[in-house]
Amino acid sequence: xxxxxxxxxxxxxxxxxxxxxxxxxxxxxxxxxxxxxxxxxxxxxxxxxxxxxxxxxxxxxxxxxxxxxxxxxxxxxxxxxxxxxxxxxxxxxxxxxxxxxxxxxxxxxxxxxxxxxxxxxxxxxxxxxxxxxxxxxxxxxxxxxxxxxxxxxxxxxxxxxxxxxxxxxxxxxxxxxxxxxxxxxxxxxxxxxxxxxxxxxxxxxxxxxxxxxxxxxxxxxxxxxxxxxxxxxxxxxxxxxxxxxxxxxxxxxxxxxxxxxxxxxxxxxxxxxxxxxxxxxxxxxxxxxxxxxxxxxxxxxxxxxxxxxxxxxxxxxxxxxxxxxxxxxxxxxxxxxxxxxxxxxxxxxxxxxxxxxxxxxxxxxxxxxxxxxxxxxxxxxxxxxxxxxxxxxxxxxxxxxxxxxxxxxxxxxxxxxxxxxxxxxxxxxxxxxxxxxxxxxxxxxxxxxxxxxxxxxxxxxxxxxxxxxxxxxxxxx
Amino acid sequence: xxxxxxxxxxxxxxxxxxxxxxxxxxxxxxxxxxxxxxxxxxxxxxxxxxxxxxxxxxxxxxxx
Numbered sequence: 001x002x003x004x005x006x007x008x009x010x011x012x013x014x015x016x017x018x019x020x021x022x023x024x025x026x027x028x029x030x031x032x033x034x035x036x037x038x039x040x041x042x043x044x045x046x047x048x049x050x051x052x053x054x055x056x057x058x059x060x061x062x063x064x065x066x067x068x069x070x071x072x073x074x075x076x077x078x079x080x081x082x083x084x085x086x087x088x089x090x091x092x093x094x095x096x097x098x099x100x101x102x103x104x105x106x107x108x109x110x111x112x113x114x115x116x117x118x119x120x121x122x123x124x125x126x127x128x129x130x131x132x133x134x135x136x137x138x139x140x141x142x143x144x145x146x147x148x149x150x151x152x153x154x155x156x157x158x159x160x161x162x163x164x165x166x167x168x169x170x171x172x173x174x175x176x177x178x179x180x181x182x183x184x185x186x187x188x189x190x191x192x193x194x195x196x197x198x199x200x201x202x203x204x205x206x207x208x209x210x211x212x213x214x215x216x217x218x219x220x221x222x223x224x225x226x227x228x229x230x231x232x233x234x235x236x237x238x239x240x241x242x243x244x245x246x247x248x249x250x251x252x253x254x255x256x257x258x259x260x261x262x263x264x265x266x267x268x269x270x271x272x273x274x275x276x277x278x279x280x281x282x283x284x285x286x287x288x289x290x291x292x293x294x295x296x297x298x299x300x301x302x303x304x305x306x307x308x309x310x311x312x313x314x315x316x317x318x319x320x321x322x323x324x325x326x327x328x329x330x331x332x333x334x335x336x337x338x339x340x341x342x343x344x345x346x347x348x349x350x351x352x353x354x355x356x357x358x359x360x361x362x363x364x365x366x367x368x369x370x371x372x373x374x375x376x377x378x379x380x381x382x383x384x385x386x387x388x389x390x391x392x393x394x395x396x397x398x399x400x401x402x403x404x405x406x407x408x409x410x411x412x413x414x415x416x417x418x419x420x421x422x423x424x425x426x427x428x429x430x431x432x433x434x435x436x437x438x439x440x441x442x443x444x445x446x447x448x449x450x451x452x453x454x455x456x457x458x459x460x461x462x463x464x465x466x467x468x469x470x471x472x473x474x475x476x477x
Numbered sequence: 478x479x480x481x482x483x484x485x486x487x488x489x490x491x492x493x494x495x496x497x498x499x500x501x502x503x504x505x506x507x508x509x510x511x512x513x514x515x516x517x518x519x520x521x522x523x524x525x526x527x528x529x530x531x532x533x534x535x536x537x538x539x540x541x
Contacts, residue, residue: 022487135523136530139526
């Protein structure tokens with residue numbers, strides 16, 4: 001944590017969520033064995049219910065010969081219950097539209113419909129949530145925010161676009177209501193400058209929720225206007241980000257500029273909200289380097305598996321997050337392969353004293369986003385981390401294409417901040433070469449970097465899509 | 478130690494109140510007033526979720 005952020009947050013009671021909630025204190029005090037006993041009980045209840053209400057899951061249990069009454073341990077569940085993939089869900093909902101046989105509640109009980117983003121190109125999963133689930137979904141947003149310092153009566157700014165068909169569109173609003181906050185849902189409805197104007201009119205702001213990329217855009221816009229965030233919003237207690245990776249250097253700069261801690265959550269439609277968060281610890285470890293997100297394992301059963309073998313990865317290794325909802329009743333997921341790549345940290349190694357397993361902050365990626373470039377596995381999140389470790393960069397975009405002579409080429413267009421763009425040509429060239437070298441160090445791929453104006457690149461209001469793979473087009477005749 | 482007992486007592490009390498509320502909400506859901514029916518279901522859903530979120534943890538462990 002930056003020194004400035006430390007001075008702002010050291011004295012606040014919001015730093016001690018386990019003192020402000022007896023229930024959280026109890027959950028934090030559970031031993032690993034007690035936590036797993038709790039998980040097993042909830043899992044049995046969930047599977048027993050689904051055996052009666054979901055033909056999709058009943059078939060999977062019956063084919064695996066899994067009798068819920070005889071489910072003796074989580075290990076038996078992990079060993080025998082078959083995983084589901086996006087393709088399984090899409091096939092189910094195609095055969096039984098619109099929700100598929102996995103729904104698990106009567107169609108009349110569905111009070112909120114959400115869908116996944118469809119960015120994979122395979123299709124969109126559809127989820128039907130009950131009235132009870134809507135509250136649970138709100139809770140699974142409010143929980144990490146409470147841990148991060150949000151308290152009843154606080155003023156919160158939600159920069160994520162509200163409504164629509166996504167969980168991220170509905171969960172935050174419900175979460176902020178449940179938390180007892182006064183929320184301004186500015187995402188998607190106001191320009192960045194209009195958001196800043198409104199925030200200045202409000203004056204007293206305690207909490208900001210935004211995608212990683214949008215917090216970057218917001219900060220950039222404030223600096224462009226000559227506003228120092230920590231002076232403009234001295235009551236701000238928490239910045240909370242989600243959805244994308246970032247370099248530690250960027251996080252430290254953000255904490256310094258805003259004068260408060262940066263917190264992060266991992267969530268998804270399949271988790272029905274957040275499944276893990278930094279709690280009150282921040283994304284930068286007190287020892288330097290990346291912090292950890294701690295999993296809410298009493299609500300969501302997480303496995304971190306090698307995507308090829310489906311064997312659990314060891315602490316410190318990267319694997320695919322496989323999730324099971326323990327408390328959601330409408331369209332629950334049971335052993336769903338998310339495609340999300342995370343570095344797993346065992347509860348024994350988190351240093352938190354709690355029995356909750358963890359995942360590393362700022363490095364969540366997608367296995368299916370991976371670009372295979374000249375034999376190297378390259379994740380956009382890795383390139384993001386390399387490029388944004390340079391404070392001179394405002395935004396960038398990349399494309400992989402096939403050149404006229406059939407070679408794979410990679411072009412990265414970099415837009416410098418206003419200040420850096422005003423530097424002399426030699427300084428700019430030096431910066432560009434330094435970024436190029438850092439990308440090579442982290443990906444093993446040399447890329448061609450060119451500069452462009454900031455307004456030539458898009459502004460992302462939620463998840464950034466910075467990479468295009470145009471190689472197929474190069475082979476068209 | 479006393480604080481732990483107090484918290485456990487409070488959790489048990491809250492859970493009991495919510496359980497009674499859920500039973501009452503179930504009765505309300507039987508209404509023949511179509512305008513109110515959806516709202517009562519909404520209320521029941523909220524209470525059901527709160528029950529899930531407030532089940533005394535020690536009770537859950539014991540029931541496993």
